[in-house]
Amino acid sequence: MSSALEPSPAYLPALIDKTSMDLYNGVLAALMALPASFSFPHPISGVRATDLFNLNSLIGAAIEDQVVEALNRSRSVWDPDHNWDECVFERRSQSFPDVRLVRRALAGEEVVLGIELKGWYTLSKERVPSFRYQVAPNACAPMDVLCVVPWYLDNAVSGEAKVLTPWIVQARYAAEWRDYWWTELRTSKDDEIRKGIDYPTNVKPYPSKSEMAHAVPRNDSGGNFGRLPRCRPLMDAFIQETLAEEVLGIALADWVSFIALHTDGADAEIITRELARKLAERQGATSDLKAERALALLKELVDVLGL
Structure with missing residues (x-):
């Protein structure tokens, strides 16, 4: 006590x-x-x-x-x-x-x-x-x-x-x-x-x-x-609210996950599957369209950056 x-x-x-x-x-x-x-x-x-x-x-x-x-x-x-x-x-x-x-x-x-x-x-x-x-x-x-x-x-x-x-x-x-x-x-x-x-x-x-x-x-x-x-x-509430903010339609928390996966050196197919899993968890079953759109944007970014 x-x-x-x-x-x-x-x-x-x-x-x-x-x-x-x-x-x-x-x-x-x-x-x-x-x-x-x-x-x-x-x-x-x-x-x-x-x-x-x-x-x-x-x-x-x-x-x-x-x-x-x-x-x-x-x-x-x-x-x-x-x-x-x-x-x-x-x-x-x-x-x-x-x-x-x-x-x-x-x-x-x-x-x-x-x-x-x-x-x-x-x-x-x-x-x-x-x-x-x-x-x-x-x-x-x-x-x-x-x-x-x-x-x-x-x-x-x-x-x-x-x-x-x-x-x-x-x-x-x-x-x-x-x-x-x-x-x-x-x-x-x-x-x-x-x-x-x-x-x-x-x-x-x-x-x-x-x-x-x-x-x-x-x-x-x-x-x-x-x-x-x-x-x-x-600082819990502040951190959670900040990472929920969106940049180009994608939450900051998801951007961090995306870049971290590439930093860890996984190949593109593994990255795509992991992103799909994380987005599904984060968006929930009722937000499939939003998750699919965000995943499509991340895939485009992979191509643009040559990762």
């Missing part, structure tokens, strides 16, 4: 003033509007279908830079009353959080809020975001959020990068849930001492690059601490 209390999201209105609360809600609205405001006009082409899984490492950072630019372009959403005219979003990839809304003055720089921004290439073989979130809860300020931005290419295997509705959660809550899952919910043979987590001393929000801000598990031989998709059910 769990001995620790299950974490719950912080109650922001008790911690910040109304002007700051309006800013916080406006930033969340701007992040949720990313599918409409995002622009990355640099078509991707010439990548082998079997190498698509590597795109997140190749252009993921560029996608995150574009998200920061989109936030600054949408100032009218998060600051309609011009209370924060002197503030701007900046990306600092080596710090936590890696996107900060900063105000500069003669007295120095003030960080107003932070966004830990993670890109998720939705055709990745893992089928889930692959980042590790290891920051200590006390390193998170009340208005800091963790934002995972799913993206894809509009022609599935080529074209312009497009983003889908992001997943946004308070940064401290995500850190607390991760730790609760690790120590209380995770199935493990470790004794209670080895399941523990050590935290840096005197950690505070917006640490510098040189300051230790990560929580450290006492035993993590598999390197799984901080993999939030495993801290169920934290």
Whole structure:
């Protein structure tokens, strides 16, 4: 039986003033509007279908830079009353959080809020975001959020990068849930001492690059601490809804299955039979026509790509 209390999201209105609360809600609205405001006009082409899984490492950072630019372009959403005219979003990839809304003055720089921004290439073989979130809860300020931005290419295997509705959660809550899952919910043979987590001393929000801000598990031989998709059910609904989105009429989950089969080196006939089986399972007996249409499109893609 769990001995620790299950974490719950912080109650922001008790911690910040109304002007700051309006800013916080406006930033969340701007992040949720990313599918409409995002622009990355640099078509991707010439990548082998079997190498698509590597795109997140190749252009993921560029996608995150574009998200920061989109936030600054949408100032009218998060600051309609011009209370924060002197503030701007900046990306600092080596710090936590890696996107900060900063105000500069003669007295120095003030960080107003932070966004830990993670890109998720939705055709990745893992089928889930692959980042590790290891920051200590006390390193998170009340208005800091963790934002995972799913993206894809509009022609599935080529074209312009497009983003889908992001997943946004308070940064401290995500850190607390991760730790609760690790120590209380995770199935493990470790004794209670080895399941523990050590935290840096005197950690505070917006640490510098040189300051230790990560929580450290006492035993993590598999390197799984901080993999939030495993801290169920934290991201379950978001992942399921994202992979159900369609590109060229085919669900993202089916695109992943399709490309994974080719990556595994099966011949075309085996691939076709496996696709038919997976589509039948996914679409159900009442959707035969839709499954047949999707399978026909995938077969055409096999011919086009020469796989």
